[in-house]
Amino acid sequence: MSSSQQKQAEFPWVLVDRCFLPVVFSHAAAVILSVVFNTLRISQISCFTLFFFICSSSLATVFFYHNLKVTTAGKSVLISGCDSKLGSLFARQLDSLGFTVYAGCLRVESETAAKLKSESSGRLHLIKLDVTSESDIKAAVNYIKKNLPHSQAGIWAVINCASWAAFGEVEWAPFSNFQRSTEVNLLGAIRVTQSFLPLLRPTRGRIINVVSLLGRVSSRARAPYCTAKSALEAFVECLRLEMKRWGVDVILVEPGDALTGALEWFSEERVLRQAREAWQAMDAAQKEEYGEKHFVDTVRAVHDYIKDDKVEKEIDMTPVLRALVDAVVRTFPLPRYQVLTPAEWVQTQVAEHFPRSIYDILYN
DSSP states (O other), rough: OHHHHHHTTOOOOOHHHHHHHHHHHHHHHHHHHHHHHHHOOOOOOOOHHHHHHHHHHHHHHHHHHHOBBBBTTTEEESSOOTSSSHHHHHHHHHHHHOOOOEEESTTTTTTHHHHHHHHTTTTTTEEEEOOOOHHHHHHHHHHHHHHOOOOOOOOOOOEEOOOOOOOBBBSSSSSHHHHHHHHIIIHHHHHHHHHHHHHHTTTTEEEEEEEEGGSSSOOBBBBBHHHHHHHHHHHHHHHHHHHGGGTTTEEEEEEEEEEETTGGGGOOOHHHHHHHHHHHHOHHHHHHHHHHHHHHHHHHHHHHHHHHTTTTGGOOOOOHHHHHHHHHHSSOSSSSSEOOOOHHHHHHHHHSOOOOOHHHHHHH
């Protein structure tokens, strides 16, 4: 990733989100007070002066609460998907901050898992966790209950990082791709969340779900991934309303397209293999209707995407890790952390607040 892209990816949307309403409130309060003071002839103080004082006080209060952090000693967290680059890096970072980390891996004997264990402290526990397996989840719950830090009644955070992606247009993508994507990205997160809620309520902890820009902004040939991530967002919004009475925070971390972590699923070899399988599975009528040129162009678009400067091995995950750490350690976390470039942020605003026809003209 170039330095300019990295600076864009690190744009502080967290502070923008946190400061937007206080600034708007300060402006409204300044206008109202200025009119009242001048009408009643109490003072001739200007609207700008009032705005300056009110806004300064509001922002000072916001920054004070924004920077409050919880103590990490004795707190434990569960992270799924630690086989991935993002999950592994995040587990290592929380371990370095002093958390007891239960790193859920699809294969605990994998090279990534072994490296994670060797580079972490004794507080990190590797546990086998296939989020599509009820038995794995139940075993993880039992293991964590037996190995909680001394005097802890539950865990502080559950972070759903497990992800799976595949490419393909709806008609010729195998149904198994939709099924697998839903099982991992959506149902897996739901299973893990349901199972660990009893351990989160005693600590008034938090549930953190890693979603994607593609959950709100549609993309050609990625329907399995977009569909599951969009449904996960709806699940999180419902859960947030239900958990308010318990003081359990429910948080979304939304990386942009280049930082989403899904790129590791779009390796050149994997894309070409999926393309061959999809073409062979299409019947003669479908092949004639779509045409080989359209099929090849679709594959080439994905292929070019993974070959440009956004290839996963060159991506700096620091902005995503910073958002995830904030979601875990801030006393008052935001409900949504966006790790987006300015262009991606504008795209989400157009998608959500403008007529669909305008979005289609601009982006499709």
